[in-house]
Amino acid sequence: MRDYLITFHKIVLDGAGHDRCIVQRRTRLRARSDVSAAWEAKALFCRALGISDWRLRADTCEVMELAHFVT
Secondary structure, eight states: OEEEEEEEEEEEEOTTSOEEEEEEEEEEEEESSHHHHHHHHHHHHHHHHTOSOGGGTOSEEEEEEOOOOOO
C-alpha cells in the first residue's frame, strides 16, 4: 500500500478578477493505487460535508503519491 495526499481545490475570483485556486480540504490516505485513493477521498469529502457529489464544493481533485524516504 502506498501513501497519497489528496487535495480538493475550488477556483474563485479575487478582488481584481483573477482566478485563485483555494484549498478546500486535504486528506492523507493509504491505498493500492492513485485511482483507489481518489475514490476513497471523494467519498470521505462527501460524507464530511453531507453532500452527494464532491464537485458541489470543489473544482479539482489532485492526487499525489508521497515519497518514502529510507535513512
